Amino acid sequence: MRTQVGIVGGGPAGLLLSRLLGLAGIETVVLEKRTPEYLRARVRAGLLEQGTVDLLVEAGVGERLLRQRLCHDGVEIAFDGRRHRLDLKGLTGKIVSVYGQAEIQKDLMTAHEAASSNIVYEAEDVSLHGLMGDRPQLRYHKAGEAHEISCDFIAGCDGFHGVSRQAIPQEVIRIYERTYPFGWLGILSDTRPVNHELIYCNHERGFALCTMRSMSRSRYYLQVPADEDVADWPDARFWSELKRRIPADAAAALETGTSIEKSVAQLRSFVAEPLRHGRLFLAGDAAHIVPPTGAKGLNLAATDVRFLSEAITAHYRSGRTDLMEGYSARCLARVWKAQRFSWWMTALTHRFPEASPFERRAQAAELSYLISSKAAQTALAENYVGLPIASTALA
Numbered sequence: 001m002r003t004q005v006g007i008v009g010g011g012p013a014g015l016l017l018s019r020l021l022g023l024a025g026i027e028t029v030v031l032e033k034r035t036p037e038y039l040r041a042r043v044r045a046g047l048l049e050q051g052t053v054d055l056l057v058e059a060g061v062g063e064r065l066l067r068q069r070l071c072h073d074g075v076e077i078a079f080d081g082r083r084h085r086l087d088l089k090g091l092t093g094k095i096v097s098v099y100g101q102a103e104i105q106k107d108l109m110t111a112h113e114a115a116s117s118n119i120v121y122e123a124e125d126v127s128l129h130g131l132m133g134d135r136p137q138l139r140y141h142k143a144g145e146a147h148e149i150s151c152d153f154i155a156g157c158d159g160f161h162g163v164s165r166q167a168i169p170q171e172v173i174r175i176y177e178r179t180y181p182f183g184w185l186g187i188l189s190d191t192r193p194v195n196h197e198l199i200y201c202n203h204e205r206g207f208a209l210c211t212m213r214s215m216s217r218s219r220y221y222l223q224v225p226a227d228e229d230v231a232d233w234p235d236a237r238f239w240s241e242l243k244r245r246i247p248a249d250a251a252a253a254l255e256t257g258t259s260i261e262k263s264v265a266q267l268r269s270f271v272a273e274p275l276r277h278g279r280l281f282l283a284g285d286a287a288h289i290v291p292p293t294g295a296k297g298l299n300l301a302a303t304d305v306r307f308l309s310e311a312i313t314a315h316y317r318s319g320r321t322d323l324m325e326g327y328s329a330r331c332l333a334r335v336w337k338a339q340r341f342s343w344w345m346t347a348l349t350h351r352f353p354e355a356s357p358f359e360r361r362a363q364a365a366e367l368s369y370l371i372s373s374k375a376a377q378t379a380l381a382e383n384y385v386g387l388p389i390a391s392t393a394l395a
């Protein structure tokens with residue numbers, strides 16, 4: 001089989017890239033190892049920058065998003081039992097949107113079904129070959145049968161645990177990494193959100209985040225030790241711990257209920273450079289991971305996909321290669337700013353078990369400075385709503 005762009009991974013990055021290239025008349029095949037049912041049920045991200053919303057609209061998958069999203073003008077930071085609102089719109093002129101990653105995944109899959117796109121689910125043993133030549137290949141098994149796809153280019157959109165990044169030789173790839181001694185225990189429940197905007201809580205028992213998916217579906221996270229077992233967290237324990245960590249007025253207003261999803265996510269900062277090796281281009285979590293505190297992961301994946309679809313489209317339309325050559329540097333400039341912000345937001349809001357008394361005092365001073373300084377609030381807000389996306393004039 002032959003295609004123009006072979007895409008490994010059918011998460012948000014892979015499906016969005018396939019969609020944008022399809023609209024530009026470029027043929028793709030997506031290889032995804034999971035089933036459609038599994039993908040539709042995966043919860044994860046919830047907060048979108050305007051640039052991500054705009055890209056989904058451009059890709060023709062924004063109709064339900066624009067109808068159902070919750071627009072947030074502000075966000076709250078709580079510490080010492082008190083809540084402080086940051087006026088995102090007043091500080092930056094921009095807002096953020098709440099719309100679940102699972103809904104984006106469903107919208108992308110529905111659009112691909114309607115367009116009869118070439119997506120292979122349950123593709124096993126995917127491997128990449130001939131990346132430095134003119135015709136790289138993807139090999140895989142489906143239902144026990146071996147297949148090979150010959151491509152012009154390969155996009156590695158297969159997330160942090162995927163195979164694409166592993167196909168880049170050790171001597172070429174540089175890894176920058178930081179792990180954190182804690183994870184996030186997340187719960188989803190069909191209850192009214194405790195507040196109409198998000199609350200990031202710094203508490204001596206650990207960080208907590210109150211977020212949502214709609215006005216009748218809540219999402220809450222608790223900082224837990226890195227090796228925590230979800231089985232040790234029956235709903236009653238989760239709700240009682242959350243109530244201890246959020247300010248008293250929020251705890252009093254908290255509606256509790258049965259969880260419909262519960263999972264632990266590890267926190268990690270990770271960047272692999274460069275994002276291109278021969279005819280392979282990495283995008284999204286395959287190339288970089290941020291701790292979720294700044295809500296940047298999915299948004300970064302969307303920006304990579306924007307840049308990659310522009311580069312590939314320019315190549316097929318006019319033979320331009322400069323955007324492909326500049327792809328990695330263009331992504332990394334933004335990725336590192338989001339890395340810095342996510343690491344800083346994590347340091348500001350979490351309790352680090354190994355922190356010295358000095359570091360604890362410095363964290364308290366930083367929180368106090370934040371709520372007293374418009375300049376500090378603006379710095380947080382402009383990163384939180386999303387830094388500008390450098391445009392490239394397309395011929």
Ligand code: FAD
Nearest residue numbers: 009011012013033045046047158159284285295297298299
């Ligand atoms: P993925 O979503 O990981 O998709 C990769 C796909 O590749 C998967 O479907 C996988 O099955 C497939 N795959 C893997 N290996 C193979 C293989 N060998 N062969 C074929 N297919 C393969 N981001 C935000 O922007 N905002 C938030 O609010 C936010 N909150 C988060 C909260 C939590 C608790 C977590 C865990 C993450 C959060 N994120 C957030 C991050 C966000 O979910 C990810 O950045 C996003 O999913 C990245 O998309 P992706 O398509 O690059 O990777």
Ligand code: DHB
Nearest residue numbers: 046047211292293294295
């Ligand atoms: C959500 C997740 C985040 O990591 C974040 O910073 C904000 C919101 C969410 O799941 O809604």
